[in-house]
Amino acid sequence: MKFRKASAAAAAAVALAVTATACGGSDSGGGDDKKITIGIKFDQPGLGLKTPDGKYEGFDVDVATYVAKELGYDAKDITWKQSPSAERENLIKNGDVKFVVASYSINDKRKKEVDFAGPYLLAHQDLLVRADDSSITKAEDLNTKKLCSVTGSTSAQNVKDKLAPKADLLEQGGYSECLTGLENKAVDALTTDDSILAGYAAQKEHQGKFKLVGLKMSDEKYGIGLKKGDKDLQAKINKALEKMVSDGTWDQLVQKNFGPANYKNEPAPKIEETS
Template identity: 70%
Template sequence: MNLRKATVAAAAALVLSVTAAGCGSDGGSSSGGGTAGASGTGGKITVGIKFDQPGIGLKTPDGTYTGLDVDVATYVAKQLGYSPQNIEFKEAKSADRETMLQRGDVDFIAASYSITPTRSEKVDFAGPYLLAHQDVLIRADDDSIKTPADLNTKKLCSVTGSTSAQNVKTKIAPNAQLQEYGGYSECLTGLENKVVDALTTDDSILAGYAAQPAFQGKFKLGGFKMSNENYGIGVQKGSELKAQINTALEKMVADGSWEAAVKKNLGPAGYQNEPAPKIGVVVS
């Protein structure tokens, strides 16, 4: 749905709500200032995802979307009453996610979005739907980084707005030379060209990159579980969508769709995923 179109849409929604009140309704969901109707009404739902994370959220050259977050978002949207053709995907960069939700640019965000206390002050989270761990990606021929402490004095790349680099700086390797780029693809190019020594983010994201045909054999995972990253689906503060999305995620796990999506998107990289997390329980 497009929450920014007011006036005419709001008036139409008012008429529909009055009619529904008189004859019954099969249920809509509130998202910010809008109303999510059932599929077939012509409504759209707008979902924030990453566009540059293979295996997680990727916009391909032909304009299609692939990845675990895409599959999770598509499943959730279907449970909310929206068919795939009624989903509008919008790029949600790490630094922009809270702002996008607060402005109502999107209805929910599934974009490798780790649940943290700071973020939870600004937005609400459904989930978590995946437990990942922070790791590093290094060049395959680099034997100088064998432990997290070896990152000290190294040039460490991460994405602006991500918690990963700061975790390393404050908790693990305070002398690492932090370099923040706008996207993981830029970090990957810098790693390949030896501009940086390591790329840090979640192991699920790194595995997706390492598995790409163009990069196979060039990089390796450090194998460090430096943090727990609970992936959640972000919604506006106070939105009724949180409870509805949680119900959808519970169903996705129960019917096997969650396991199938994880194996399809991350299995080719040899990624050993944790069991499905319990919805509503954040692992510290």
Template identity: 80%
Template sequence: MQLRKTSAALAAVLTLSLTATACGSGSGSDGGSDGDKITIGIKFDQPGWGLKTPDGKYTGFDVDVATYVAKELGYDADQIEWKQAPSAERENLIKNGDVKFIAATYTINEKRKAVVDFAGPYFLAHQDLLVRADEASVTKAEDLNSKKLCSVKGSTSAQNVKEKLAPDAQLKQYGGYSECLTGLENKAVDALTTDDSILAGYAAQKEHTGKFKLAGLKLSDEPYGIGLKKGDAELRGKINAALEKMKSDGSWTKFVEKNLGPANYKAEPAPAITEK
């Protein structure tokens, strides 16, 4: 009798253990996905690209692209959990499995590819300068040598200017583009540098109408890719297939017109996918 009771107890423990294991298996190791939800990194402060509005909604080109890709991966819009992905934190979020992938004006470059993988690119931007509307002394990058230049920590733009184009510029790096924009308006800085696509989104905001202008310089090529965990070739293949479909069915063009059209921004044609 005692043997039967012991065996029954062991069986119950084993059943509970297996059940707990099954319930807990889908979340942490899958990198931002638990079967019912998918976590995607975006910017929260970039008008036209990734913006969290006061009413808690998310808008922008990257949001539309990420939602489209998620749909192709089997997730509806209400299954997406958006996570803020500041420039300096993107690689860590991917490596730690906090997100499944990141779509956040994320330029593909060799330094980043040593840490994470990319799908795409899905957009080609160019680095430019945003200055005050009455600024007449900045017409080329070299003009920044005696001026205060602002950009965001973790972005490639400021270093590109500082190291290659205007080494004597006084570089100020803030946590977000909104802080740089405030500094530009208050004359704490003379120019804000990042991709022209991002700058256009800020300049087009209703509250900024007439205050700022793009310098119109193409200082670099910035191919935006979708960042994902290093070595996840299967996911990269699925995302690339989604991006190809997005271009071929007209969704890419629709997203550009919806999000960047109000800024009169002339986008380059959708780039060929190179990260395979």
């Protein structure tokens, strides 16, 4: 009887463990071996965009897909999770995603909460203007112009505080509103990272309408955010990024996603985040 009771208890324990594994498989950033959850932006053309038909496209999406494949996951194994700027650290720390690839600039404040792999892209703050506008060639030209950016943007404040204090700043809820204003001549320029601007300008409906001025008003090193202390994953992602550059894929992805905007990208940056 004692043997039978022990066997029953063991069987129950095994069943409970199997159930727990099944329940915890892919909802915590890809816990099982078959699925992985990756954080991206859903609303940034050229970087991370969820299209009306439910597909995902952009440079960040392509980079994330390449890295995932090097980690052993096919594209069909990926679950994409929307990762707004303000939520990226929480999603990583809570285990909702395995890693985040979302125009995620590496800085000291963020490194206190999460670790990074990379960088995989060096972007700069720039200006987007109408293609036929030759009156804006430097930041100081904005002193007599209307500048648009999103509410609370550090890019806009950088211009107002340091470069063109007399610029007429209009803040909108999103970059799309700024783009509409730029096209309709309600504003003269839009400012944020050049990679984001190139993504918008490269959209089919916008091709030929806008141009990047080509200023380098800041350095933004995009990294892949992951849970703090996960050095094994960091090393594996860095290895994947190095391979992506060496096999030519990185250049192909830049051209694919930003080429139509004549984006003059920097060369692939060297891996810096290793500890």
